[in-house]
Amino acid sequence: MKDLTQGSELKTIFYFSLPILVGNLFQQLYNVADSVIVGNFLGKESLAAVGFSYQINFLLIALSTGISLGASVLTSRYFGARDMRQVKKVVDTGFLFSAVLSLVIAAAGACFSYQILVLFRVPENLLTIADTYLKIIFIGVIPTFAYNSLTNILRGVGDSKTPTYILIAATLINIVLDIFFITALKWGVAGAAVATVTAQAFSFITCMLYMRRRYPDLFIRLWDLQLDRHELKKSLVIGTPAMLQQVFVSVGFMSIQFLINGFGTDCMAAYAAASKVDSFAEMPALNLGQAMTNFTAQNYGAGKIDRVIRGGKSA
Known part of the structure; x- marks a missing residue:
């Protein structure tokens, strides 16, 4: 766990955001690796x-990230206030809902999946292979x-490095x-x-296993999971606007993809x-925005509003 309520605001935000950047770079390499290997061999x-x-997958990731962001903010807030009982409630509720x-x-x-492909005007000669790929991705x-x-829970308690290490390993796999x-x-x-899904399962x-060893008090035991409606409501109030923002961006890209699909296979491959x-x-x-989210929430929970303002200016 990392306390984001102490030390230089600029250094705290920078060093917390750096592993997130590296992790997301490797997350992106998931899709790049698929494209490079598929393009060269198939x-x-x-x-x-x-x-x-990939556009459908981007939409799904946007949904997942947005939904879990609310739980991450609440986790940071309660962790900043040193209320571990509430942290555990948020962790269980967020995981169960997801x-x-x-x-x-x-x-x-x-x-x-097939109907989605037809709706987006995917050329007929691609429908079968695209449907196979999309079904497995779903x-x-x-x-x-x-x-x-789980990643957003770890970031909520100030651990941004471990998800990065896991992502690097998953990308190589x-x-x-x-x-x-x-x-x-x-x-x-x-x-x-199948390779992508296997790597995702490895990450999870x-x-x-890491949470069970490092954070036993927060470890998710499936048979003990309980959904706290009050915490779920607060989580959705926070996470839904962020989720909608990401979804609208994704819908914008899908609209472009819809137009690109009308030009045939060559244009689709080039755009991909x-x-x-x-x-x-x-x-x-x-x-940087992701790092600021957890920094702000922890310091808000600790009642350090002045530090939140200074951190915003530093970012």
Whole structure:
């Protein structure tokens, strides 16, 4: 755990945000690795199919991050106030809500993935491979939501390094499995999807094991989980605006993708490759904002409003 209520505001924010930036860079490498390997070994049709599914995956991550952000803010606030009983309530409630929501999204997505592809005018020659990839990605929503929930809990108590280490390991696993499933087992785009989901499951399991060892008081025991409606309401009040902001950004990109799909496979493949490069440009500002969220919440919980203001100016 890291206390963000002490020390130089600028140094505290910078050193807390740096691991988040590195972690998100590796998170982005998940998708870049898929595109590079798929494009080189399976061709432009497969790259175009994977590229469209990336926009859907971006939307799902936006939902997951936004929903879990509210729990992260409350965790930071109660941790700053040294109220560990309330921290535990928020942790259990946030994880349970994310788990239920991910199950609903995974089931609906797997059932209606083909209809989604048709709605977005994906060319007929790509429908089969895109549907296969997208179905597997929707199943992967479950470990993704669970991992993001745990990550935001760790950041809420000031631990931004551990999620980064886990992401680095998961990214390397994803790349190795991508190459193995595609080149050795000849699974095609399904191999890329299975590699990604496997890496996400690794992230979740590793994070759970780490919390059990390092933060036993916050460890999530499935048989003891209870949903606190009051804390859930407060979490959603905080997290929903952030979630909607990310969703609107995602919808904007999907609107562009809808238009791109009308120009055929070549344009879809080109857009898929270029958009991966563009996504790196936004990261520094977004990661600084994430760090400020937890910094502000901890200091607000500790009653240090002046420090919040100084921290905002430093950022």
